[in-house]
Amino acid sequence: MDERSAVTMSKDFSVHVEHVTRVEGHGNIILDVKNGKIEKLQWNVVEAPRFFEAMLRGQHYNELRPITSRICGICSIGHSLASLKATEDALEVKITNQTAILRRLAIHAENMQSHILHIGYLVAPDLFGASSVFSMLEKHTDTVLKIVKLHRLANEMSDLICGRTIHPIRLIVGGFSLQPTEKQLIQLKKRLLEAQELTNELAPIILSVADNLPSFTRETEYIALTSDEEYSLYDGDIASTDTGKHPSYRDYKEIMQEYIVPHSTAKYAKHARDSYMVGALARFNINSCQLQPVAQDIASLFKLKAINSNPFMNTIAQLVEFSHSTQDSIYLIDTLVDQGIKQEKPVKPMKKAGRGVGIVEVPRGILVHDYTLNSQGYCTKANCIIPTNQNHANIQKDMEKLVPEIINRPEKEIELTLEMLVRAYDPCISCSTHYLDVSFK
Amino acid sequence: MIPVSLVLPIISTFPSNNFFCCMKKKIGVIGLGNPLRRDDGIGLVLLKYLQENKKKLSKTIEFIDGGTSGMNLLHLLGNYDIVLILDAVDFKGTPGEIKKFTVEQIKNQKIQFFLSTHEPDILTVFSLLKELDKAPTQLLIFGVQPKDISYRIGLSKEVHQVLPILQKKILKEIQSITES
Numbered sequence: 001m002d003e004r005s006a007v008t009m010s011k012d013f014s015v016h017v018e019h020v021t022r023v024e025g026h027g028n029i030i031l032d033v034k035n036g037k038i039e040k041l042q043w044n045v046v047e048a049p050r051f052f053e054a055m056l057r058g059q060h061y062n063e064l065r066p067i068t069s070r071i072c073g074i075c076s077i078g079h080s081l082a083s084l085k086a087t088e089d090a091l092e093v094k095i096t097n098q099t100a101i102l103r104r105l106a107i108h109a110e111n112m113q114s115h116i117l118h119i120g121y122l123v124a125p126d127l128f129g130a131s132s133v134f135s136m137l138e139k140h141t142d143t144v145l146k147i148v149k150l151h152r153l154a155n156e157m158s159d160l161i162c163g164r165t166i167h168p169i170r171l172i173v174g175g176f177s178l179q180p181t182e183k184q185l186i187q188l189k190k191r192l193l194e195a196q197e198l199t200n201e202l203a204p205i206i207l208s209v210a211d212n213l214p215s216f217t218r219e220t221e222y223i224a225l226t227s228d229e230e231y232s233l234y235d236g237d238i239a240s241t242d243t244g245k246h247p248s249y250r251d252y253k254e255i256m257q258e259y260i261v262p263h264s265t266a267k268y269a270k271h272a273r274d275s276y277m278v279g280a281l282a283r284f285n286i287n288s289c290q291l292q293p294v295a296q297d298i299a300s301l302f303k304l305k306a307i308n309s310n311p312f313m314n315t316i317a318q319l320v321e322f323s324h325s326t327q328d329s330i331y332l333i334d335t336l337v338d339q340g341i342k343q344e345k346p347v348k349p350m351k352k353a354g355r356g357v358g359i360v361e362v363p364r365g366i367l368v369h370d371y372t373l374n375s376q377g378y379c380t381k382a383n384c385i386i387p388t389n390q391n392h393a394n395i396q397k398d399m400e401k402l403v404p405e406i407i408n409r410p411e412k413e414i415e416l417t418l419e420m421l422v423r424a425y426d427p428c429i430s431c432s433t434h435y436l437d438v439s440f441k
Numbered sequence: 442m443i444p445v446s447l448v449l450p451i452i453s454t455f456p457s458n459n460f461f462c463c464m465k466k467k468i469g470v471i472g473l474g475n476p477l478r479r480d481d482g483i484g485l486v487l488l489k490y491l492q493e494n495k496k497k498l499s500k501t502i503e504f505i506d507g508g509t510s511g512m513n514l515l516h517l518l519g520n521y522d523i524v525l526i527l528d529a530v531d532f533k534g535t536p537g538e539i540k541k542f543t544v545e546q547i548k549n550q551k552i553q554f555f556l557s558t559h560e561p562d563i564l565t566v567f568s569l570l571k572e573l574d575k576a577p578t579q580l581l582i583f584g585v586q587p588k589d590i591s592y593r594i595g596l597s598k599e600v601h602q603v604l605p606i607l608q609k610k611i612l613k614e615i616q617s618i619t620e621s
Contacts (some may be wrong), residue, residue: 051592055477067594070477073509117512137572148573152516165517167508 078362085358120147278365530584
């Protein structure tokens with residue numbers, strides 16, 4: 001028995017973190033240690049059950065997108081796009097090239113909004129040793145102002161493309177209700193160039209405190225969309241680092257195998273192993289070679305290489321993706337301007353009924369909407385698999401490896417490290433749509 | 442929805458309409474809430490009514506559906522000199538009861554994230570804006586006491602019954618504030 005183990009054996013303590021702060025929802029961390037032995041260790045999701053899928057049943061297909069855009073205030077564009085893709089898949093709506101480009105801009109806007117929110121307002125306080133962004137303001141005013149500026153730009157981009165900062169209104173079945181003008185897009189491009197400069201200034205600042213990210217690794221399976229054409233966010237095939245590309249997006253349940261655990265009201269998910277991870281790090285691990293060069297530079301700055309198995313690096317992968325989104329958006333705007341932006345009418349459905357599946361990458365990972373529509377265009381069946389539920393099991397497995405590695409540290413440090421782990425996943429527990437449907441006697 | 446701990450003591454008298462001294466300012470009326478959670482969406486229902494009756498209101502007003510914006514409200518709020526928030530607020534009143542209050546009138550205000558479904562809440566966002574010197578000059582909250590915020594579309598019977606009264610009251614209040 002080494003010295004560290006001897007200390008461990010004499011240790012009795014509990015870490016109970018209720019409603020982890022700076023996370024988009026409510027989750028509890030429970031750790032009980034007696035005589036140095038872990039008696040209980042749970043990532044416990046306690047959000048009340050939700051009934052969004054039931055709300056979708058009986059709704060006309062034109063209502064599905066507006067309803068699902070209200071599931072989450074952070075991923076409302078992603079839910080809208082997954083919803084539209086599912087509806088259009090069911091009704092055989094072939095969107096135009098212009099719509100596909102504008103939707104890619106929309107998804108970049110959301111990725112940028114959410115990532116900078118997470119990096120700047122939620123994780124940066126951990127890295128700078130501050131209790132919140134408020135206390136960061138005193139000593140790191142310039143850094144906070146950079147974050148605020150980048151956040152504002154992402155919001156403005158969402159306003160322009162989607163008609164609102166969140167809960168978009170211009171995204172409709174078959175296209176857009178209103179397209180931005182060429183002048184507006186050129187203006188946006190200028191702002192994106194400014195954002196690139198700011199991102200390049202922010203990256204070394206984050207790097208200077210990146211040593212505060214725990215050096216923890218655990219090999220796991222990563223799942224994300226992938227495509228030969230691009231760094232996948234809007235479209236692609238489901239891929240796993242363990243099993244490669246999956247042949248059919250409609251059979252997503254073969255990959256996302258949901259199951260029940262007694263200590264959580266949310267469903268968990270697994271595939272080739274006991275758990276898998278989705279989100280920015282998963283996308284990076286599968287598709288990093290397709291990142292724009294400016295984003296590859298930031299990855300190099302942090303020595304982030306695929307496959308990286310440190311979940312705390314998810315935040316760095318988000319910073320890399322933020323940079324990618326700025327550059328890729330500039331490329332998409334140039335394409336739109338070159339081909340001439342038109343005020344197009346939405347494409348009409350070819351079919352009246354059917355089943356459709358829409359899959360997109362949202363900031364926290366792969367999101368699935370699956371609808372069945374009847375001959376009158378009403379939804380008879382709906383299934384939504386959200387990223388956070390797919391990550392719950394991986395958070396639990398990470399904790400099970402992490403705690404024995406840090407058990408000799410002061411309790412407060414253990415508590416903070418576990419909180420940082422949960423925050424690294426950027427879980428949006430409040431948008432977990434796939435809860436259990438139970439009845440009682 | 443803003444939790445009850447933040448709105449104590451219950452404001453017995455509405456702030457005077459002299460609260461807004463310089464009226465040629467940019468005014469934003471922001472509805473907050475989630476229409477998928479019954480009465481939590483009352484702010485958006487009232488906002489829609491005001492939009493439908495905007496001819497009866499000052500042209501300087503902009504109407505914003507803030508939904509569950511959370512921190513994304515930061516830049517929305519910063520765009521206006523005066524912000525009027527419409528939201529569900531649990532102040533242990535009678536369902537459908539409406540209260541008007543300022544941030545300063547809220548007791549036990551804590552700088553805390555994720556107190557409500559609009560995580561983080563409007564008060565945290567307002568505090569951060571103040572720190573950044575970007576806060577609107579005035580912020581006034583119209584809170585409606587919900588009965589039911591479970592996951593379902595549509596207001597509760599109790600709040601729905603008083604909706605016409607709430608709509609008239611809020612229209613009159615905003616007319617009075619912005620035209621005085």
